[in-house]
Amino acid sequence: xxxxxxxxxxxxxxxxxxxxxxDDEAALIKQAAPNKPxxxxxxxxxxxxxxxxxxxxxxxxxTATLALQIMGEKTGAFEVTQTDDISFFExxxxxxxxxxxxxxxxxxxxxxxxxDKLSPDDQAKAVERRxxxxxxxxxxxxxxxxxxxxxxxxxxxxTWPVYGSMMGGYFNGHPWNEDVVxxxxxPDHPLNAAFKGQPLRVADExxxxxxxxxxxxxxxxxxxxxxxxxxxxxxxxxDDDDFAVSWIQQVxxxxxxxxxxxxxxxxxxxxxxxxxxxxxxxxxCGDLKVPGTxxxxxPDAGWLPLFDGQxxxxxxxxxxxxxxxxxxxxxxxxxxxxxxxxxADFTLELDFKVSAEAxxxxxxxxxxxxxxxxxGIEMQVYDSFGKExxxxxxxxxxxxxxxxxxxxxxxxxxxxxxxxxxRGSKINIVLNGEPIxxxxxxxxxxAHKNPDGTDNKFNTAYxxxxxxxxIGFQDxxxxxxxxxxxxxxxxx
Numbered sequence: 001x002x003x004x005x006x007x008x009x010x011x012x013x014x015x016x017x018x019x020x021x022x023d024d025e026a027a028l029i030k031q032a033a034p035n036k037p038x039x040x041x042x043x044x045x046x047x048x049x050x051x052x053x054x055x056x057x058x059x060x061x062x063t064a065t066l067a068l069q070i071m072g073e074k075t076g077a078f079e080v081t082q083t084d085d086i087s088f089f090e091x092x093x094x095x096x097x098x099x100x101x102x103x104x105x106x107x108x109x110x111x112x113x114x115x116d117k118l119s120p121d122d123q124a125k126a127v128e129r130r131x132x133x134x135x136x137x138x139x140x141x142x143x144x145x146x147x148x149x150x151x152x153x154x155x156x157x158x159t160w161p162v163y164g165s166m167m168g169g170y171f172n173g174h175p176w177n178e179d180v181v182x183x184x185x186x187p188d189h190p191l192n193a194a195f196k197g198q199p200l201r202v203a204d205e206x207x208x209x210x211x212x213x214x215x216x217x218x219x220x221x222x223x224x225x226x227x228x229x230x231x232x233x234x235x236x237x238x239d240d241d242d243f244a245v246s247w248i249q250q251v252x253x254x255x256x257x258x259x260x261x262x263x264x265x266x267x268x269x270x271x272x273x274x275x276x277x278x279x280x281x282x283x284x285c286g287d288l289k290v291p292g293t294x295x296x297x298x299p300d301a302g303w304l305p306l307f308d309g310q311x312x313x314x315x316x317x318x319x320x321x322x323x324x325x326x327x328x329x330x331x332x333x334x335x336x337x338x339x340x341x342x343x344a345d346f347t348l349e350l351d352f353k354v355s356a357e358a359x360x361x362x363x364x365x366x367x368x369x370x371x372x373x374x375x376g377i378e379m380q381v382y383d384s385f386g387k388e389x390x391x392x393x394x395x396x397x398x399x400x401x402x403x404x405x406x407x408x409x410x411x412x413x414x415x416x417x418x419x420x421x422x423r424g425s426k427i428n429i430v431l432n433g434e435p436i437x438x439x440x441x442x443x444x445x446x447a448h449k450n451p452d453g454t455d456n457k458f459n460t461a462y463x464x465x466x467x468x469x470x471i472g473f474q475d476x477x478x479x480x481x482x483x484x485x486x487x488x489x490x491x492x
Contacts, residue, residue, distance in 0.1 A: 107155075
């Protein structure tokens with residue numbers, strides 16, 4: 001639900017430390033907040049501040065929300081709507097915002113807290129809604145909107161690896177809650193202008209992060225200065241001295257800003273930190289034009305892991321039909337496996353391995369999981385090693401529509417690498433470094449017919465196949481394995 005500043009102040013009065021009342025906090029925030037935006041907004045901006053928790057509740061949440069509201073009003077940079085109602089992530093509601101801020105959220109926020117006590121029918125409805133809200137947030141970001149994370153935003157949605165990648169990493173402990181020195185990884189970056197090239201000394205709870213955090217993905221702006229930090233603290237889990245504090249990145253056409261500072265109340269009346277947040281929010285909203293990545297420093301920018309080698313989070317399949325063994329997705333029998341998200345334009349990379357005489361396939365842009373053959377496109381995965389002239393049913397083919405230009409598959413038992421790119425009507429496939437498919441769906445104008453006059457099995461002209469849908473791996477009764485599955489959404 002939405003809370004006004006007055007309502008937030010009432011909450012603050014109940015939970016604030018005795019030494020500082022709600023009115024005093026509001027006065028401190030107003031004094032510290034920037035007087036003007038970093039850049040003039042291109043249009044009125046709306047920021048959704050989401051504060052639901054399914055785990056630890058930070059008592060700073062009302063203070064942080066108030067700071068964002070005051071800062072938005074004082075600078076005119078954005079208008080805040082605060083909520084803990086997940087219905088705001090329904091597509092028709094979410095589209096009104098320019099960015100969404102996960103403000104000290106924790107846990108599985110799109111799953112009911114009493115999920116285990118629900119009836120089977122209600123659980124199924126809850127899962128369906130969870131999928132829909134995740135899809136909505138993913139589409140929101142990748143279509144060109146913004147995502148902002150404050151502190152515990154990285155302690156959220158562990159069962160959805162795409163979220164972890166978009167946010168930039170997952171929380172992995174906080175060894176420090178004390179005075180520390182924060183260094184500027186990029187002193188001249190516009191989002192760091194408030195620090196005037198100087199390190200920041202601040203007291204706060206300092207997070208460390210685990211995968212998918214990587215400097216190959218995101219552009220780190222601030223990090224802990226380990227040369228001025230007690231590195232003998234209990235609970236330090238990294239051995240590379242890389243304790244990032246703030247970063248930005250791009251996914252598809254979307255912009256992400258995250259800062260872990262935000263556990264203590266006084267963080268939100270620190271002028272430099274508020275200015276840093278303002279710059280980050282204006283970047284996420286699309287007003288502050290700065291690159292989120294540099295190719296030489298972030299070569300993996302924009303890539304999202306669909307399979308992390310640990311579990312099947314983010315996938316849909318019958319229980320026991322697929323398993324994870326030694327970091328590999330392994331077919332066990334019992335049906336296909338599908339991403340819970342749908343994708344439109346993208347590059348998909350993966351490794352696959354087949355057994356002797358095996359048959360499988362990579363479905364993509366599949367519109368109906370109950371009729372995947374007639375509503376999706378399939379890249380054939382098949383043991384056709386050594387065949388001189390591949391057909392429309394051999395490995396790498398767009399099944400029954402277009403044969404690969406060459407037979408590039410390795411023999412059974414060896415790993416193959418493929419990169420599949422969809423952009424509008426164009427489909428390109430590279431198998432083991434060899435370009436094998438260059439296809440324009442718009443050339444397939446007639447049901448059951450290929451452009452060369454040969455027949456195919458499809459009831460719909462291939463040009464009319466869905467341009468957005470699920471990605472899946474086919475169970476055709478043979479042993480097949482997949483690993484290193486990742487996707488890069490492509491901006492329009």
